[in-house]
Amino acid sequence: MEFKIIENYEDANPDPEYLIKSIAEQGYTLETSLADLIDNSITAAANKVEILLDLDNDPFTLFLADNGYGMSEDELRINMQFPSSSPDNNREKGDLGRFGLGMKTASFSQTRRFTVLTRKRGDIRFVGRTWDVDFLKKNKKWKILVSTEDEIRGLLNKYFYLSSSYLNSFDDFCPSTIVVWQGLYKYEDFIAPDKRKQAVQQEINEITNEYLSIVFHRYMERSNCPLSIRVNNQRVLPFNPFPTCETDLRSIVPKHKVIKSDSLSMTGFILPSRSMKEAKAGASNWTTNSKSLMDMEGIYVYRSDRLIRFGGWNGIIKKSPRLQLARLMVELGNGMDDIIHLNVSKSQITIPFEIKVAFLKYLAELKAEAEKEYVNTMFTVTNPQKNNTENVQIFFKQPTNKGNIIRINNRFPLIEVFRKNLSSSQNIQLNVLFRIFQNAINRMRLGDDFDSARIIIDDIENSDAENLNAIVTLLSSGMSKDAVKKHFIPLIGLEINNLPSSIKNLLKNE
Secondary structure, three states, X not given: OOOOOOOOOOOOOOOHHHHHHHHXXXXXXXXXXXXXXXXXXXXXXXXXXXXXXXXXXXXXXXXXXXXOOOOOHHHHHHHOOOOXXXXXXXXXXXXXXXXXXXXXXXXXXXXXXXXXXXXXXXXXXXXXXXXXXXXXHHHOOOXXXXXXXXXXXXXXXXXHHHHHHOXXXXXXXXXXXXXXXXXXXXXXXXXXXXXXXXXXHHHHHHHHHHHHHHHOHHHHOOOOOOOEEEEOOEEOOOOOOOOOOOOOOEEOOOEEEEEOOEEEEEEEEXXXXXXXXXXXXOOOOOOOOOOOHHXXXXXXXXXXXXEEEXXXXXXXXXOOHHHOXXXXXXXXXXXXXXXXXXXXXXXXXXXXXXXXXXXXXXXXXHHHHHHHHHHHHHOEOOOOOOOOOOOOOOEEXXXXXXXXXXXXXXXXXXXXXXXXXXXXXXXXXXHHHHHHHHHHHHHHHHHHHOOHHHOOOOOOOOOHHHHHXXXXXHHHXXXXXXHHHHHHOHXXXXXXXXXXXXXXXXXXXX
């Protein structure tokens, strides 16, 4: 006798309103939301994107238009679904998407109603679809609104009027896809009415403009068909955190690692010490208007030329003033998304343990080089004793046969006053002491690259008599001969096997 198993189940369809609001909370800001939409534009081969805001009417309305391939009505229907593709699908090298959620989640993070108008490139007729949270709330069903001809015409008229009213428009711009956010609830619901417009303007014209200039700088810098972005009256200018125009920006040897079918590469860069002074004076090639060198130190993760993470060390090491001249460029293919756990908003990554070990080894080298360069910021460029440079620096850099070394400025006012009150023998001892300080500082800066005995400089160093006097003083104070040979002789720039006979005899063990 056979028993038939009866399966019992209940309907578990989620409330569309609640689910969409939950999905939208993925860590988006206005600038990251717009960047996500521009990703779709780039994937659709657009080379012009404009972002326009109507803040004079309620609700606030934002348009993002591009001249990419556009979509047919069937393609639009698919792309408006949750999700429209699988994160496991193989994608083209330049595809910036992953989950098939970007346009929807990015839009719903800023608005409760958005429409996509689109046409295939070269077609005349637009089609449209709308997601509306209020409509979902009322009907409790997953329904997308199909835009009527009148609705499409009304939005297009508003868009074209707005586009012509702002400055710096594109020549011969023919939009294929227009995303329309009807209402910006984070500003309209949570900011006082008299401050809403100002808040949005500052966010879009300053923060968003700057963010897009960094994130998409490689696309905007391309020699062939570069990307152009217009935000209201402004054309976004690219900001490259690794400015190729600066010849003294130096790199350390890159590292490469193959993971699965894709690769990861790391290249560390050291900014020149002069960048600290230039950054303090205002925006420069090293910093943007709102960011300092410390804001911009850290890891820059590029995924198919799109910057997905920048600034900070992603929890691997801590930020430090001594590291503000260090930047690490990391190149990833989009085949590594699951390995680095790239989130929907493309704003967070997790570096797995096996990769983190490689990061730590490479960062140790980058950190050491950055700290050496940071020390250079304390010193002037030229020898003040050779020119009329104002003597406000106690240290200066001096060129030698082995590169620049750090020296004490004997014309520093306090040193000059101090020397006048010393006897001749005391001044001799001070000369030796300064030489020790200089060599110790240069050894810390240059490590194994520094050999004080082989440095040739263009002024008089300690005489044998001065060195002998200092050694006699050390021996009389209780330092052993072996300690003098091991610790003192290298710091005054002498080689143990090539000592003057007077010093050699003094240090000879009985």
